Structure formats: C-alpha cells, structure tokens
Amino acid sequence: MKRQRGRPKQYDEEKALAAAGAVFWSKGYNGTSLDDLAKAMAMNRPSIYRAFGDKQAVYRKSLAMFIALMEAGFKDTVAANPDVHAGLKAFFRDALKIYTSSHARGCMLMCTAPAAVDGQPAVQEDLRGTIEQIDLQLERRFTQAVEDGQVAAGTDAATLARLAQSVLHSLAIRARAGESAASLSEFSDNAVDILLG
Amino acid sequence: MKRQRGRPKQYDEEKALAAAGAVFWSKGYNGTSLDDLAKAMAMNRPSIYRAFGDKQAVYRKSLAMFIALMEAGFKDTVAANPDVHAGLKAFFRDALKIYTSSHARGCMLMCTAPAAVDGQPAVQEDLRGTIEQIDLQLERRFTQAVEDGQVAAGTDAATLARLAQSVLHSLAIRARAGESAASLSEFSDNAVDILLG
DNA sequence: CTTTTTATGTACTATCTCGCATATTAATAT
DNA sequence: ATATTAATATGCGAGATAGTACATAAAAAG
Numbered sequence: 320m321k322r323q324r325g326r327p328k329q330y331d332e333e334k335a336l337a338a339a340g341a342v343f344w345s346k347g348y349n350g351t352s353l354d355d356l357a358k359a360m361a362m363n364r365p366s367i368y369r370a371f372g373d374k375q376a377v378y379r380k381s382l383a384m385f386i387a388l389m390e391a392g393f394k395d396t397v398a399a400n401p402d403v404h405a406g407l408k409a410f411f412r413d414a415l416k417i418y419t420s421s422h423a424r425g426c427m428l429m430c431t432a433p434a435a436v437d438g439q440p441a442v443q444e445d446l447r448g449t450i451e452q453i454d455l456q457l458e459r460r461f462t463q464a465v466e467d468g469q470v471a472a473g474t475d476a477a478t479l480a481r482l483a484q485s486v487l488h489s490l491a492i493r494a495r496a497g498e499s500a501a502s503l504s505e506f507s508d509n510a511v512d513i514l515l516g
Numbered sequence: 517m518k519r520q521r522g523r524p525k526q527y528d529e530e531k532a533l534a535a536a537g538a539v540f541w542s543k544g545y546n547g548t549s550l551d552d553l554a555k556a557m558a559m560n561r562p563s564i565y566r567a568f569g570d571k572q573a574v575y576r577k578s579l580a581m582f583i584a585l586m587e588a589g590f591k592d593t594v595a596a597n598p599d600v601h602a603g604l605k606a607f608f609r610d611a612l613k614i615y616t617s618s619h620a621r622g623c624m625l626m627c628t629a630p631a632a633v634d635g636q637p638a639v640q641e642d643l644r645g646t647i648e649q650i651d652l653q654l655e656r657r658f659t660q661a662v663e664d665g666q667v668a669a670g671t672d673a674a675t676l677a678r679l680a681q682s683v684l685h686s687l688a689i690r691a692r693a694g695e696s697a698a699s700l701s702e703f704s705d706n707a708v709d710i711l712l713g
Numbered sequence: 714c715t716t717t718t719t720a721t722g723t724a725c726t727a728t729c730t731c732g733c734a735t736a737t738t739a740a741t742a743t
Numbered sequence: 744a745t746a747t748t749a750a751t752a753t754g755c756g757a758g759a760t761a762g763t764a765c766a767t768a769a770a771a772a773g
Binding site: 430438444475485492498506 | 630635644647675678683706
C-alpha cells in the first residue's frame with residue numbers, strides 16, 4: 320500500500336476515535352461538545368468533519384469500536400470456553416474490569432445510548448441491534464450447553480440468555496452508579512451460580 | 517391552611533414538575549434546555565428558578581416524583597401480594613406499562629441518570645441510593661418468601677434480589693431500545709418463572 | 714389607600730454551540 | 744518547477760443556552 324498523495328494525516332484514526340469515545344463515555348452524547356472532542360482528539364473541528372463526519376457520526380463510530388471490543392471479549396470467554404459456567408463468569412469479570420477501570424465508568428453503550436435515542440433513530444437501532452446480537456449469541460451458547468448436558472435439559476435457553484444479559488445491563492448501570500468493583504464481581508459470580516445451577 | 521399572601525401561583529407544583537419530568541425523560545438531562553422546560557411547564561425561566569431552583573434541581577425533583585411513583589407500584593405488588601411469584605410478575609407488568617406507555621420511553625431513572633452522573637455527584641447518589649433501596653426491599657421480601665416456603669430453603673435472597681432488579685434494568689433499557697411490549701412482557705414472565713422456579 | 718409580599722413578564726448578557734467558508738500547508742505526480 | 748491532492752488552521756456567523764436584573768401584576772395586611 321503506497322503512501323497517500325496529499326498532506327499526511329497527523330492523527331491516527333483509531334486513536335482519535337478512541338479518544339472521542341472516552342469523552343462521550345464519561346460526559347454522554349449531549350453532554351459532549353465538538354470543542355471537547357477537538358481537544359481530546361487533538362484535531363480541530365474542520366478536520367474532524369472531514370475525517371469522520373458530524374457529531375453523531377463520530378459518536379456512532381466510536382461506539383462501534385467499543386462494541387467490537389466487547390464482542391472480542393465475548394468470543395474469548397463465553398464462546399471459547401467449553402465450560403459455560405466458567406466462560407460466562409469470565410465474560411462478566413472482563414466486562415467489569417472495563418466498567419470499573421475508571422471511576423464510575425459503566426458501559427459506554429448502556430449508559431450513554433439510552434439517553435441519546437430521542438431524535439436519533441440510528442442510535443436507537445445501534446442499541447437495539449447490539450442487544451439482539453448478544454441475545455442470539457448467548458442463546459446459541461446455552462442451547463449448546465443443554466445439548467452437552469452442562470445445563471439441565473428442558474431449560475428455556477432464550478429466556479436464560481436474556482437473563483444473563485440482564486445481569487450485564489445491571490452491572491453496567493451499577494458500576495456507573497458508583498457501586499464497588501468488589502461488590503459487583505461478587506454479585507456476578509453468584510448470579511452465574513444461580514442461573515446455570 | 518390560609519391563603520398565601522402575595523400574588524397567587526399560576527402553576528400547579530406537581531403538574532409543573534411532572535411536565536418537566538416528561539421532557540427530561542424523553543430528551544435526557546443534557547438534551548433538555550431551559551426553554552424546553554419553560555414551554556412544557558407553561559412557566560417562564562425566572563418563575564422556574566424561583567419555584568424550583570436551577571436545571572439540576574428541577575431534574576432531581578421531577579426524578580424524585582418518578583421514583584416515588586415506582587415505589588408506590590412496588591408496595592402495591594411485590595410488598596402487598598402474599599404470593600411472591602404473582603407479586604413480582606405484577607410489578608414487572610406495571611413497570612412495563614410505564615416503560616412502554618409512550619414510544620420507547622423506558623425508565624426515567626435508568627435511561628437518563630447514568631448519562632448525567634458526570635460532574636453531578638448528587639445525581640449519581642440519587643441513582644445509587646434508589647438501586648440500593650430496591651435491593652434491600654426485594655431481599656427482605658425474598659427472605660420472607662423463603663421462610664414461608666414459597667422459595668426453596670437455602671436460597672441466596674440477596675443475590676436473587678439483585679437478579680430480580682437486573683431484570684428491571686434490562687426491561688428499562690430494552691424498552692428504550694424499541695423492543696415491543698409483547699416481547700418484553702413475555703420475557704419478564706418467563707424470567708420470574710426461572711428465578712422463583 | 715398604602716404597604717408588603719409573592720409571582721410573573723421582559724429583556725439582557727456573556728458564553729457556548731455547530732457547522733462551514735476560506736486560506737494555508739505538505740505531500741505526490743508530472 | 745508546477746500542478747494536484749489531501750490534510751490542517753483560522754475565523755466567522757447565526758442561533759441556542761443558562762442564568763439574572765429589573766419592571767410589572769396581583770393578592771393580603773395595615
């Protein structure tokens with residue numbers, strides 16, 4: 320891949336989006352101004368527009384990066400581990416590491432998108448679609464676990480999947496509310512024990 | 517109670533706060549301007565300041581009204597019903613009625629407060645405190661249910677309470693994401709069946 | 714009627730906000 | 744060198760925004 324023709328970029332696309340995402344994550348969509356973004360991304364406004372589009376586009380692109388990160392975590396834990404029980408616990412633990420990495424961070428998607436759906440159907444669709452994907456993947460994994468005999472036969476895998484995601488939603492909100500990492504990880508472990516018996 | 521001394525109020529305190537709450541509910545804290553509030557409350561800005569304080573104060577007061585409403589629902593269902601199973605189902609059903617009463621409304625607290633905690637410790641505390649109260653009340657009810665023999669002996673009432681609240685959090689977010697009322701009420705019923713088996 | 718009290722209405726300010734129009738800079742291609 | 748391409752930098756402008764100063768209105772108290 321040859322070098323581009325014009326003046327070279329001073330920003331790194333991924334780093335810039337990650338920096339933007341961090342701001343949206345803490346201040347929320349409507350609480351973030353373009354000046355906030357410009358400062359964090361070390362770009363001026365016109366460059367941001369040229370590179371990523373308007374504020375909503377920057378938000379959705381940085382959100383997509385975050386979702387991809389969580390997806391990767393899912394694959395490494397729930398999807399990869401032959402033991403559902405251990406895999407799900409590991410997934411929650413990894414999620415919690417992110418949710419509590421900075422003070423009261425919570426989940427970027429669950430804690431900022433809901434407040435931003437009004438007048439932004441694309442954001443609502445990002446939220447709805449991601450939730451649906453997680454439902455589907457968890458259900459698939461639980462169905463497999465029933466076949467493997469790791470979960471009691473006759474278990475309603477679809478509802479169990481939604482229950483598991485409920486725990487994720489709750490961890491997201493509770494972390495944002497300031498609940499301690501210790502308290503949250505104790506709950507998530509106990510929750511898996513109850514759900515997967 | 518004698519009539520006040522000065523010029524009589526033109527607004528009704530409760531109605532004004534409810535109108536303000538409805539705006540915050542759909543547009544979020546940072547997405548709502550004082551002009552939006554003034555219009556919805558049928559008051560001009562100086563009157564709002566005089567009556568309720570600044571924007572944050574209006575938000576927190578309308579939020580407190582919402583929380584009180586949910587509390588009342590809890591008392592009428594979970595707390596009042598001698599059958600935990602039926603009581604919890606009724607609570608979720610009532611919550612869902614509110615969450616889906618207008619298009620993709622979700623829960624005022626869970627869908628708007630998390631995005632507004634940054635720089636507003638009082639709001640974070642409102643969120644954390646409410647979650648804690650619900651935990652405590654659910655745990656109390658489940659402990660009673662274990663004593664009554666409605667729930668298996670040896671059940672971890674504290675974790676079960678948090679799991680039940682997780683369902684509430686998830687319903688809140690999913691409703692906001694646009695999931696249908698039918699789908700949500702099916703899930704909540706099934707979830708109670710699994711949790712309280 | 715006059716004073717006091719409380720609420721409303723007008724108008725203002727200083728700041729922030731988004732988005733863009735226009736210039737400038739730095740690289741490659743010819 | 745000159746043209747072309749792509750990025751950065753400056754700075755504007757129309758409108759929104761939070762909060763307030765000041766004047767007006769409507770009631771009770773004296």
